[in-house]
Amino acid sequence: xxxxxxxxxxxxxxxxxxxxxxxxxxxxxxxxxxxxxxxxxxxxxxxxxxxxxxxxxxxxxxxxxxxxxxxxxxxxxxxxxxxxxxxxxxxxxxxxxxxxxxxxxxxxxxxxxxxxxxxxxxxxxxxxxxxxxxxxxxxxxxxxxxxxxxxxxxxxxxxxxxxxxxxxxxxxxxxxxxxxxxxxxxxxxxxxxxxxxxxxxxxxxxxxxxxxxxx
Ligand SMILES: Cc1cc2nc3c(=O)[nH]c(=O)nc-3n(C[C@H](O)[C@H](O)[C@H](O)COP(=O)(O)O)c2cc1C
Numbered sequence: 001x002x003x004x005x006x007x008x009x010x011x012x013x014x015x016x017x018x019x020x021x022x023x024x025x026x027x028x029x030x031x032x033x034x035x036x037x038x039x040x041x042x043x044x045x046x047x048x049x050x051x052x053x054x055x056x057x058x059x060x061x062x063x064x065x066x067x068x069x070x071x072x073x074x075x076x077x078x079x080x081x082x083x084x085x086x087x088x089x090x091x092x093x094x095x096x097x098x099x100x101x102x103x104x105x106x107x108x109x110x111x112x113x114x115x116x117x118x119x120x121x122x123x124x125x126x127x128x129x130x131x132x133x134x135x136x137x138x139x140x141x142x143x144x145x146x147x148x149x150x151x152x153x154x155x156x157x158x159x160x161x162x163x164x165x166x167x168x169x170x171x172x173x174x175x176x177x178x179x180x181x182x183x184x185x186x187x188x189x190x191x192x193x194x195x196x197x198x199x200x201x202x203x204x205x206x207x208x209x210x211x212x213x214x215x
Contacts, residue, residue, distance in 0.1 A: 058158070074128065078179050093109075096169070
Protein backbone atom coordinates (compact mmCIF):
# COMPACT_ATOMS: atom_id res chain seq x y z
CA UNK A 1 0.00 0.00 0.00
CA UNK A 2 1.29 3.47 -0.81
CA UNK A 3 1.62 6.16 1.84
CA UNK A 4 -1.69 7.76 2.78
CA UNK A 5 -2.09 11.31 1.56
CA UNK A 6 -3.04 13.52 4.47
CA UNK A 7 -4.60 16.88 3.83
CA UNK A 8 -4.24 19.47 6.63
CA UNK A 9 -7.59 20.38 8.23
CA UNK A 10 -8.61 23.69 9.78
CA UNK A 11 -7.93 24.21 13.47
CA UNK A 12 -9.49 24.32 16.04
CA UNK A 13 -11.45 21.21 15.22
CA UNK A 14 -14.73 20.25 16.93
CA UNK A 15 -12.97 17.86 19.33
CA UNK A 16 -10.40 20.34 20.61
CA UNK A 17 -11.07 22.65 23.57
CA UNK A 18 -11.04 26.30 22.55
CA UNK A 19 -10.45 27.66 26.06
CA UNK A 20 -7.25 27.46 28.07
CA UNK A 21 -7.04 24.81 30.81
CA UNK A 22 -4.78 26.96 32.97
CA UNK A 23 -6.06 28.25 36.32
CA UNK A 24 -3.85 31.32 35.97
CA UNK A 25 -5.13 33.19 32.92
CA UNK A 26 -3.55 36.44 34.17
CA UNK A 27 -0.01 35.55 33.08
CA UNK A 28 -1.25 34.44 29.68
CA UNK A 29 -3.23 37.64 29.16
CA UNK A 30 -0.28 39.79 30.25
CA UNK A 31 2.07 37.95 27.90
CA UNK A 32 -0.41 38.25 25.05
CA UNK A 33 -0.94 41.98 25.64
CA UNK A 34 2.81 42.59 25.74
CA UNK A 35 3.64 40.47 22.69
CA UNK A 36 0.77 41.67 20.51
CA UNK A 37 1.30 45.36 21.37
CA UNK A 38 4.87 45.37 20.00
CA UNK A 39 5.07 47.27 16.74
CA UNK A 40 7.77 48.03 14.22
CA UNK A 41 8.43 51.73 14.88
CA UNK A 42 10.19 53.42 11.98
CA UNK A 43 13.64 54.77 12.95
CA UNK A 44 12.34 58.21 11.92
CA UNK A 45 10.04 58.02 14.94
CA UNK A 46 12.69 56.81 17.41
CA UNK A 47 14.22 59.63 19.44
CA UNK A 48 16.64 59.96 22.35
CA UNK A 49 16.89 58.70 24.94
CA UNK A 50 17.65 55.15 23.92
CA UNK A 51 18.37 52.38 26.38
CA UNK A 52 21.31 52.96 28.73
CA UNK A 53 24.11 50.45 29.18
CA UNK A 54 22.32 48.36 31.80
CA UNK A 55 19.14 48.29 29.71
CA UNK A 56 21.18 47.25 26.68
CA UNK A 57 22.77 44.48 28.75
CA UNK A 58 19.28 43.27 29.59
CA UNK A 59 18.36 43.36 25.89
CA UNK A 60 21.44 41.31 24.95
CA UNK A 61 20.81 38.83 27.77
CA UNK A 62 17.37 38.26 26.28
CA UNK A 63 19.04 37.36 22.96
CA UNK A 64 21.25 34.86 24.78
CA UNK A 65 18.16 33.02 26.05
CA UNK A 66 16.84 32.29 22.54
CA UNK A 67 16.39 28.65 21.50
CA UNK A 68 19.72 27.51 20.09
CA UNK A 69 20.02 23.95 18.74
CA UNK A 70 23.52 22.63 19.47
CA UNK A 71 24.27 25.82 21.46
CA UNK A 72 26.19 27.22 18.50
CA UNK A 73 25.18 30.86 19.16
CA UNK A 74 24.58 31.65 15.48
CA UNK A 75 24.17 35.40 16.05
CA UNK A 76 26.23 38.40 16.90
CA UNK A 77 25.38 42.09 17.12
CA UNK A 78 27.50 45.09 16.24
CA UNK A 79 26.47 48.40 17.81
CA UNK A 80 27.11 51.41 15.59
CA UNK A 81 28.12 54.10 18.06
CA UNK A 82 27.24 57.73 17.29
CA UNK A 83 30.79 58.64 16.33
CA UNK A 84 30.83 55.82 13.74
CA UNK A 85 27.47 56.61 12.13
CA UNK A 86 29.18 58.66 9.41
CA UNK A 87 31.06 55.53 8.27
CA UNK A 88 27.78 53.66 7.89
CA UNK A 89 26.22 56.67 6.14
CA UNK A 90 29.04 56.55 3.61
CA UNK A 91 28.43 52.83 2.98
CA UNK A 92 24.69 53.45 2.47
CA UNK A 93 25.46 56.26 0.02
CA UNK A 94 28.18 54.44 -1.92
CA UNK A 95 26.20 51.18 -2.06
CA UNK A 96 23.34 53.14 -3.60
CA UNK A 97 25.62 54.70 -6.22
CA UNK A 98 27.12 51.25 -6.97
CA UNK A 99 23.62 49.93 -7.65
CA UNK A 100 22.37 53.05 -9.40
CA UNK A 101 25.04 55.35 -10.80
CA UNK A 102 22.24 57.75 -11.78
CA UNK A 103 20.99 58.24 -8.20
CA UNK A 104 20.18 61.88 -7.48
CA UNK A 105 21.92 63.90 -4.78
CA UNK A 106 18.67 63.88 -2.84
CA UNK A 107 18.46 60.06 -2.97
CA UNK A 108 22.08 59.80 -1.87
CA UNK A 109 21.44 62.20 1.02
CA UNK A 110 18.38 60.16 2.11
CA UNK A 111 20.47 56.97 2.05
CA UNK A 112 23.13 58.68 4.13
CA UNK A 113 20.63 60.08 6.60
CA UNK A 114 19.33 56.56 7.44
CA UNK A 115 22.50 55.92 9.43
CA UNK A 116 21.73 58.77 11.81
CA UNK A 117 18.17 58.04 12.92
CA UNK A 118 17.65 55.81 15.97
CA UNK A 119 19.59 56.46 19.21
CA UNK A 120 20.65 52.79 19.28
CA UNK A 121 21.46 51.11 15.99
CA UNK A 122 23.05 47.70 15.64
CA UNK A 123 23.71 45.21 12.89
CA UNK A 124 22.31 41.69 13.30
CA UNK A 125 24.81 39.17 11.96
CA UNK A 126 23.90 35.51 11.34
CA UNK A 127 26.71 32.99 11.50
CA UNK A 128 25.81 30.41 8.90
CA UNK A 129 29.17 28.92 7.96
CA UNK A 130 30.43 25.53 9.11
CA UNK A 131 29.80 24.87 12.78
CA UNK A 132 30.17 22.07 15.30
CA UNK A 133 27.83 20.30 15.78
CA UNK A 134 26.65 20.78 12.18
CA UNK A 135 23.29 22.45 12.77
CA UNK A 136 21.45 23.22 9.49
CA UNK A 137 21.61 26.90 8.58
CA UNK A 138 17.80 27.00 8.41
CA UNK A 139 17.65 26.07 12.09
CA UNK A 140 20.32 28.61 12.91
CA UNK A 141 18.28 31.32 11.17
CA UNK A 142 15.32 30.39 13.36
CA UNK A 143 17.60 30.91 16.33
CA UNK A 144 18.73 34.30 15.05
CA UNK A 145 15.09 35.33 14.53
CA UNK A 146 14.20 34.19 18.04
CA UNK A 147 17.12 36.16 19.49
CA UNK A 148 16.02 39.26 17.59
CA UNK A 149 12.41 38.85 18.70
CA UNK A 150 13.54 38.47 22.32
CA UNK A 151 15.43 41.74 21.98
CA UNK A 152 12.47 43.55 20.39
CA UNK A 153 10.19 42.32 23.15
CA UNK A 154 12.66 43.22 25.88
CA UNK A 155 13.05 46.75 24.49
CA UNK A 156 9.25 46.97 24.29
CA UNK A 157 9.02 45.80 27.91
CA UNK A 158 11.47 48.56 28.90
CA UNK A 159 9.14 51.09 27.29
CA UNK A 160 11.18 51.71 24.13
CA UNK A 161 10.15 51.44 20.52
CA UNK A 162 12.14 49.35 18.08
CA UNK A 163 12.34 48.36 14.45
CA UNK A 164 14.16 46.20 11.97
CA UNK A 165 15.52 47.74 8.78
CA UNK A 166 17.25 46.16 5.86
CA UNK A 167 17.56 46.94 2.16
CA UNK A 168 19.84 46.23 -0.75
CA UNK A 169 22.94 47.65 0.93
CA UNK A 170 22.90 44.73 3.41
CA UNK A 171 24.52 42.34 0.97
CA UNK A 172 27.03 44.82 -0.42
CA UNK A 173 30.76 44.21 -0.20
CA UNK A 174 31.10 47.65 1.37
CA UNK A 175 28.81 46.61 4.25
CA UNK A 176 30.68 43.35 4.73
CA UNK A 177 33.96 45.21 4.84
CA UNK A 178 32.77 47.89 7.26
CA UNK A 179 31.53 45.28 9.75
CA UNK A 180 34.36 42.82 9.14
CA UNK A 181 32.04 39.96 8.23
CA UNK A 182 33.81 36.60 7.93
CA UNK A 183 33.03 33.88 5.38
CA UNK A 184 29.72 32.30 6.34
CA UNK A 185 28.48 35.41 8.13
CA UNK A 186 25.50 37.33 6.78
CA UNK A 187 24.29 40.84 7.56
CA UNK A 188 20.59 40.17 8.25
CA UNK A 189 19.18 43.57 9.18
CA UNK A 190 19.65 46.52 11.51
CA UNK A 191 17.90 46.67 14.87
CA UNK A 192 16.92 50.19 15.95
CA UNK A 193 15.82 51.19 19.46
CA UNK A 194 14.72 54.50 20.95
CA UNK A 195 11.92 56.50 22.50
CA UNK A 196 8.77 56.56 20.39
CA UNK A 197 7.91 60.08 19.20
CA UNK A 198 4.77 59.09 17.33
CA UNK A 199 3.02 55.74 17.25
CA UNK A 200 1.15 54.41 14.23
CA UNK A 201 -2.14 52.54 14.48
CA UNK A 202 -1.78 48.89 15.38
CA UNK A 203 -1.77 46.65 12.32
CA UNK A 204 -4.34 43.89 12.09
CA UNK A 205 -2.59 40.61 12.79
CA UNK A 206 -3.47 37.59 10.66
CA UNK A 207 -6.28 35.37 11.95
CA UNK A 208 -5.09 32.13 13.56
CA UNK A 209 -7.18 29.97 11.23
CA UNK A 210 -5.30 31.37 8.25
CA UNK A 211 -2.05 29.70 9.32
CA UNK A 212 -2.91 26.77 11.60
CA UNK A 213 -4.29 23.40 10.65
CA UNK A 214 -4.15 19.78 11.78
CA UNK A 215 -2.89 16.81 9.86
C1 LIG B 1 14.54 40.69 8.68
C2 LIG B 1 13.57 41.84 8.65
C3 LIG B 1 13.89 43.00 7.95
C4 LIG B 1 13.02 44.07 7.93
N1 LIG B 1 13.34 45.20 7.19
C5 LIG B 1 12.48 46.23 7.14
C6 LIG B 1 12.76 47.39 6.36
O1 LIG B 1 13.80 47.51 5.71
N2 LIG B 1 11.87 48.40 6.36
C7 LIG B 1 10.70 48.31 7.08
O2 LIG B 1 9.92 49.26 7.04
N3 LIG B 1 10.40 47.24 7.83
C8 LIG B 1 11.26 46.19 7.88
N4 LIG B 1 10.97 45.10 8.64
C9 LIG B 1 9.82 45.16 9.57
C10 LIG B 1 8.53 44.65 8.96
O3 LIG B 1 8.17 45.48 7.89
C11 LIG B 1 7.47 44.64 10.06
O4 LIG B 1 7.83 43.75 11.07
C12 LIG B 1 6.12 44.26 9.47
O5 LIG B 1 5.61 45.30 8.70
C13 LIG B 1 5.09 43.92 10.53
O6 LIG B 1 4.87 45.01 11.37
P1 LIG B 1 4.99 44.90 12.95
O7 LIG B 1 6.41 44.43 13.26
O8 LIG B 1 4.70 46.28 13.46
O9 LIG B 1 3.98 43.91 13.42
C14 LIG B 1 11.80 44.01 8.64
C15 LIG B 1 11.47 42.82 9.32
C16 LIG B 1 12.33 41.76 9.32
C17 LIG B 1 11.93 40.49 10.06
